[in-house]
Amino acid sequence: MSARDDILGRIRNGLGRGALTGDAAGKVAARVAEHRRNLIPARATSLEQAARIDFFVAMAEVVQTTVARVSSAIDIPNEVARYLAAENLPAELRMAPDASLDAIPWSERPLLNVRLGKAEPGDAVSLTPCLAAIAETGTLMLVSGEATPTTLNFLPDTHIVVLRAHQVVASYEDGWDLLRQRPGGGPQALPRVVNFITGPSRTGDIEQKIELGAHGPRRLHVIMVDDVAADERK
Amino acid sequence: MDPTSRAFIENAHAGLANPVLRRALGIAGTGFPARRAEAVARLPEFEALRDEGKAIKDHTIAHLDYYLELYEKNVTAAGGVVHWARDAAEARAAVLDICRSVDARIVTKGKSMVAEEIALNDHLERNGITPVETDLGEYIIQLRREPPSHIIAPAIHLMKEQVEEAFRAAHADLDPARIIAEAPQLCAEARAILRPQFLAADVGITGANFLIAETGSSIIVTNEGNGDLTQTLPKVHIVIASLEKIVPTLEDAATLLRLLARSATGQEFSSYTTMSTGPRRPGDLDGPEQYHVVLVDNGRSAMIGGEFQEMLRCLRCAACLNHCPVYTAIGGHAYGWVYPGPMGAVLTPALIGVAEAGHLANASSFCGRCESVCPVKIPLPNMMRHWRERQFTQRQVAPTYRGGLELWTWVARRPELYHALVEIKARLLGWLGKSRGRFRALPLAGGWTQVRDMPAPEGRSFHALWAERQRAKR
Secondary structure (H helix, E strand, O other): OOHHHHHHHHHHHHHOOOOOOHHHHHHHHHHHHHOOOOOOOHHHHOOOHHHHHHHHHHHHHHOOOEEEEEOOHHHHHHHHHHHHHHOOOOOEEEEOOOHHHHOOOHHHOOOOEEEEOOOOOOOOEEEEEOOEEEHHHOEEEEEOEOOEOHHHHOOOOEEEEEEEHHHEEOOHHHHHHHHHOOOOOOHHHOOOEEEEEOOOOEEOOOOOOOEEOOOOOOEEEEEEEOOOOHHHOO | OOOOHHHHHHHHHHHHOOHHHHHHHHHHHHHHHHHHHHHHHOOOOHHHHHHHHHHHHHHHHHOHHHHHHHHHHHHHHOOOEEEEEOOHHHHHHHHHHHHHHOOOOEEEEOOOHHHHHOOHHHHHHHOOOEEEEOOHHHHHHHHOOOOOOOOOOOOOOOOHHHHHHHHHHHOOOOOOOOOOOOHHHHHHHHHHHHHHHHHHOOEEEEOOOEEEOOOOEEEEEEOOOHHHHHHHOOOEEEEEEEHHHEEOOHHHHHHHHHHHHHHHOOOOOOOEEEEEOOOOOOOOOOOOOEEEEEEEOOOOHHHOOOOOHHHHHOOOOOHHHHOOOOHHHHOOHHHOOOOOHHHHHHHHHHHHOHHHHHHHHHOOOOOOHHHHHOOOOOOHHHHHHHHHHHHHHOOOOOHHHHHHHHHHHHHHOOHHHHHHHHHHHHHHHHHHOOOOOEEOOOOOOHHHHOOOOEEOOOOOOHHHHHHHHHHHHO
16 A cells, blocks of 8 residues: 555544545535635734835834835835945845836946846845735745746845835735736646745844844845825825 | 653753753743743734634644645645655655755755654765755754754754854864854854855755645745755755644635744744745746655554544644743753653654653643643643553553552542541641651652652641531531
C-alpha cells in the first residue's frame, strides 16, 4: 500500500468512517467554495477610508516602517532622493519593472540611477509597488509576478514601497478578495508568492533584544501617494 | 535526535544548577508573557478569535482526509509535488531523494520543528550534503551542535557570551581582534556569514505554519526574512510539514494568523507572513523551479479518535512554554527531545511512546496557565492527566510510588477511616512540631524536606474543626 493510501486509511480509521461521499462530501466542498469570512476585528473595518489610511500609517510606524506621504506620483523621485540622502545611502536603486513605476517621471532626477529587474547580490536599495496595505496591523501586501520579482523584497538592505492611498484596505480578508478578483479566478490565478510585510526584518534570538535587519531589509520605507479624493476624506 | 526524555529528572536538576540558563530563562519568562498580555489587551476580539480558531481546527481534523486530498490536488495543479511520508525515515528519504536529483551540495534551511523531529540535518550530513540553518537562533545551536530548547526561540537558553564563543570558534578565518560582544555585532556577523550561503544553496527547505487546502499553498511566518531567502533563491524549494498544518481556506488561515503572532511573541503580526503556491511561473524573474511538499505523519494519524486528538490543534506558538512555571525553571533541554513544555509533555509521548516519555506529564503543578493562554484552547492539563493514568495502568511508575498511591486510594475510599487517620496525624505532628513550628526532616517526606522545611500543622484536621463548628451552630 502506498504511504498516501496508508495515511488516509489510518485517518479514516481514527475518525471511524470511510472516505466522505455524497452529502457529507458536498457539505465540506460547499464550505470551501463559500470560503466564508470568520470574525474580523473592528479596529480597521469600522473606519472611513481616510481614517483607515491614518490607522495604517500609525500601525506601520509602530513596527519601525517609515511612511512619507506625497500628494502626487510626480513627487516620488524627489522623495526617493530625499530619503536616500537622509539615510546616507547612494543615489541608486533597483526597481521592479512594473508599468505603474515606469510611469513615474524619473528623468526629473537625473542623478538618481534607476535600474530595472530582480535583485542582485550587490543591490543596496529596491523599489517596488504593492497590491494593498492592510490597516489592521500596518502590513504591506506584495505579490510576485513578471513585473514584481520577490527577491526585491528581501535581498537589498533598504526596501522602498510605493503605495497609493486607495490601496489601503481594512483586513487580510480584503486582501484575499483582491487575489480572488484577479483575472482567471480560482486557485490557479494565485500569484506564486504573496508577501505580507509588517516592518523591516528583525530578530530577538539573542537575549530577546530586538535587532533590525536580521537577514532581510534593515529599513522599510513607504511612499504613499495621497490619491484618495477630497470627498472621500470626510 | 535520540530522545533523552527518560533522564528528565537528572536533566531538570542540571538545568536548575546552570547559572546561564537561570539568567536566560529569567528574561524569557517575564518578557514573552508581558508582551502577549499587552497584545491581547489591544484586541478586544481575542477571546472570540480563540473560539473560532479552535472550531476551525476541530472541523479540519474531523475532515482531515478530505482536506489532505484537496490540498494535494491543488498543489499538483499549481505545478508542485506532494510526497507522503508515514514516518521519519520515509520523510528523510524523500528529502534526500529530491536533493540528490539536483546534485545538491549546500541546503539552506528555515526553522522547522518537524525537520528537528525527523533529525533531518544529521541525515543530510551523513549523505554528504551540508545543511545550513539560517534562522539566527537555529544557526547558533547548529554551531554548538545542540537541539533547540524552545519551539520558536531555539537559542533561548543562551546569553550573548555563549553566542560570541560559538561564533569565534566557527568563524575562525575572521579577525580574532574583532569586537562581537553585543547583539547588534553578533547579528551583523551572522548576516554577513550567511548571505553567501543563501546565494550558493542548491535547495532551500522550510517548514510551514499552515497548508491551505483550497489553494494548495503553504504559509511560513518569520521575523528575520531568512525563510524567504531560503525558499526564493535556490532552484528547489522543499516544504516539510506535518499533516495537521492543513486549514481549509484563506479566510481560516487569516483567523489563525491573528492568534499566532500575538500568542507567540506578542507582536500584532510577524514581520513576514509568506504564502507560496507552486514553483516559478513562466515569465517570473526569480523563484524556485521546483516546489515539493513532504507531508509527514510520524504518529499524528494515530492520535485521531483518541484522547489526544485535540493536541492536533496546536499552532506551535509556544505560549504554553512561556507561561509554564516548570518550563521557565528548568528550560527546554530537560524534556529530552524536540518539543518541551506543556505541549511537549503531551505531544512527545504520543509520538515516541509512553514508555519513553510518559513521565513528562508529571512535570506539572496543574496550575492551568498553559490552557488559559493556548490560542486554540487545548486542554493541556487534562491530557497530561491522561498520560499519568496510562503510565500508572501500564505499571511504568516505581513500585513504592505505586504502592503508596494504592494505599492512599484504599484509605481515601473509606471516609471515616481517612478522617480518623488525618486527625491522628494532625494531632501528632502538631504536638511534635509545637516548639519550632516546622520540621527540618520527616519520615516519608524526604522529597519535601530535602529542599525546604515542612510547617507544623495546627493540631486539628480541617474536617474535625468543620464538624465541631457545625455542631456548635445547632
